[in-house]
Amino acid sequence: MGNPTGFKEVERHLPPDRAPAERIGDWQDFHGHAGEEQLRSQASRCMDCGTPFCHTGAGRADTRQTVGCPLNNLVPEWNDLVYRGLWQDALHRLHKTNNFPEFTGKVCPAPCESACVLAINEPAVTIKNTEWSIIERGFDEGWVRAQPPPARTGKRVAVVGSGPAGLACADQLNKVGHTVTVYERADRIGGLLMYGIPNMKLEKHLVDRRVQLMREEGVEFRAGVEVGRDLSGADLRAQNDAVVLCCGATNPRDLPIPGRELDGVHQAVGYLTVNMRWLLDGAHGRPRIDAAGKDVLVIGGGDTGTDCVGTAMRQGCRSLTQIEIVPQFPAALPWPEFGRTSTPDYGQEEAAAAFGADPRRYSVTAQRFIGDAAGRVRKVHLVDVEWNGAPKPVAGSERAVPAGLVLLSMGFLGPESLLLDELRIDRDDRSNAAAEYGRFTTNVEGVFAAGDIRRGASLVVWAIMEGRGAARECDRYLMGSTLLP
Ligand SMILES: Cc1cc2nc3c(=O)[nH]c(=O)nc-3n(C[C@H](O)[C@H](O)[C@H](O)COP(=O)(O)OP(=O)(O)OC[C@H]3O[C@@H](n4cnc5c(N)ncnc54)[C@H](O)[C@@H]3O)c2cc1C
Numbered sequence: 001m002g003n004p005t006g007f008k009e010v011e012r013h014l015p016p017d018r019a020p021a022e023r024i025g026d027w028q029d030f031h032g033h034a035g036e037e038q039l040r041s042q043a044s045r046c047m048d049c050g051t052p053f054c055h056t057g058a059g060r061a062d063t064r065q066t067v068g069c070p071l072n073n074l075v076p077e078w079n080d081l082v083y084r085g086l087w088q089d090a091l092h093r094l095h096k097t098n099n100f101p102e103f104t105g106k107v108c109p110a111p112c113e114s115a116c117v118l119a120i121n122e123p124a125v126t127i128k129n130t131e132w133s134i135i136e137r138g139f140d141e142g143w144v145r146a147q148p149p150p151a152r153t154g155k156r157v158a159v160v161g162s163g164p165a166g167l168a169c170a171d172q173l174n175k176v177g178h179t180v181t182v183y184e185r186a187d188r189i190g191g192l193l194m195y196g197i198p199n200m201k202l203e204k205h206l207v208d209r210r211v212q213l214m215r216e217e218g219v220e221f222r223a224g225v226e227v228g229r230d231l232s233g234a235d236l237r238a239q240n241d242a243v244v245l246c247c248g249a250t251n252p253r254d255l256p257i258p259g260r261e262l263d264g265v266h267q268a269v270g271y272l273t274v275n276m277r278w279l280l281d282g283a284h285g286r287p288r289i290d291a292a293g294k295d296v297l298v299i300g301g302g303d304t305g306t307d308c309v310g311t312a313m314r315q316g317c318r319s320l321t322q323i324e325i326v327p328q329f330p331a332a333l334p335w336p337e338f339g340r341t342s343t344p345d346y347g348q349e350e351a352a353a354a355f356g357a358d359p360r361r362y363s364v365t366a367q368r369f370i371g372d373a374a375g376r377v378r379k380v381h382l383v384d385v386e387w388n389g390a391p392k393p394v395a396g397s398e399r400a401v402p403a404g405l406v407l408l409s410m411g412f413l414g415p416e417s418l419l420l421d422e423l424r425i426d427r428d429d430r431s432n433a434a435a436e437y438g439r440f441t442t443n444v445e446g447v448f449a450a451g452d453i454r455r456g457a458s459l460v461v462w463a464i465m466e467g468r469g470a471a472r473e474c475d476r477y478l479m480g481s482t483l484l485p
């Protein structure tokens with residue numbers, strides 16, 4: 001703690017985001033970047049707490065929530081090093097706990113900041129921005145370089161799925177010398193980092209940059225291969241000493257109401273994927289699912305819904321409404337809790353700037369979709385609900401709203417079954433792959449599971465944590481002991 005009075009002298013300050021009205025004109029990152037002096041002064045606000053809640057990642061059994069960073073990032077240490085201008089040392093500390101700070105530094109909702117002790121009575125330390133600045137400095141300075149392992153163990157591991165869990169797992173296993181192949185059914189590597197999280201939140205060259213580094217370190221990537229279809233799970237298991245399943249929780253919740261089959265009603269991730277592929281392929285013509293000139297209804301008020309709002313705004317929708325069946329979230333949560341609040345996210349800010357009001361409506365659900373003669377959705381019948389344990393429609397509140405594009409963003413129901421069934425992997429009571437947290441081993445010998453496939457739909461930071469943990473346990477299984485954290 002280089003400056004013991006920093007937290008009294010310096011106010012929290014983040015570089016401003018680009019204005020909503022301007023940024024909806026492109027697909028680039030909208031966050032501003034701070035200069036060295038500001039970054040060091042912000043880092044000086046850290047109090048180097050005796051109990052650094054930011055870094056603890058302690059779980060609460062009652063809410064299944066975590067307080068602080070699930071990766072146990074060494075936040076007070078790197079805050080101090082940044083304050084003192086020791087950026088390379090800060091980078092070294094950051095990489096000790098986090099394989100991909102450039103992803104979390106961009107998209108993590110920052111439970112570390114919710115838990116920051118300073119946040120009890122002052123705005124939190126700008127931890128996420130500092131994390132991002134350390135890793136980008138590392139790339140700019142050439143400090144982040146391929147470091148292939150000095151020797152190979154002769155053991156082969158297959159990782160299925162190339163999202164943050166699979167990438168973190170592969171990175172760790174490769175570091176200790178195993179020969180790792182990552183299988184991905186999509187045409188590009190990255191899981192939801194590539195197709196899911198939109199470009200303005202995470203520019204895709206950042207994902208490619210890390211994947212390229214891993215290639216140079218010896219990890220093999222096979223895109224366009226669906227294990228269970230193009231290659232059987234049994235063959236994969238037979239060809240490898242161990243298999244780690246990191247296939248995500250890709251099974252979306254549906255809304256089986258009348259008119260669901262109409263053209264123009266889509267699952268959120270399908271819509272986001274089409275848009276992202278269109279951008280990556282050169283943005284010729286228009287995307288196959290297009291909000292341009294349409295009244296858009298987003299059903300679901302979570303982060304994926306927000307990404308649909310941000311994408312529809314950039315595609316040039318005519319109007320935008322976002323409905324959520326549950327009542328309005330609280331404006332803030334008591335320290336150190338972390339979770340959903342009603343603070344507008346980037347998408348709502350953009351819709352409000354363009355259309356004059358926050359697009360979200362709470363305690364509302366859809367009853368049916370109405371189409372035209374060509375089978376295209378034209379309207380949606382909405383109704384208010386009141387909550388008494390379960391949602392109950394409010395009589396007389398039914399109304400029809402125009403909608404030319406409806407995006408279903410109501411969460412996920414766990415992993416897909418094809419590969420899990422073929423390998424006869426046991427499931428837990430929420431249909432996820434059953435593998436105890438910390439051990440990550442399934443009921444099938446030599447097969448591990450990590451990330452959303454084991455935990456259910458979660459966060460990038462948790463996927464990285466689980467990928468690292470599964471790599472550690474896989475290494476222990478292969479070698480009898482492990483030095484991986
Ligand atoms: C739209 C959206 C936005 C999000 N935004 C954020 C955010 O801002 N911040 C945040 O922290 N979290 C966010 N999340 C959550 C986060 O992306 C996930 O928790 C995380 O990506 C899970 O990582 P994973 O590696 O377990 O799975 P995934 O990222 O889902 O990757 C799994 C991969 O496995 C592949 N796969 C599946 N089955 C097979 C098979 N049989 N053979 C080969 N490949 C297979 C899939 O194609 C996929 O690429 C978001 C999620 C969504 C849907």
Ligand code: SF4
Nearest residue numbers: 046047049054116117
């Ligand atoms: S809780 Fe906040 S002030 Fe305390 S060590 Fe962590 S970042 Fe610094």
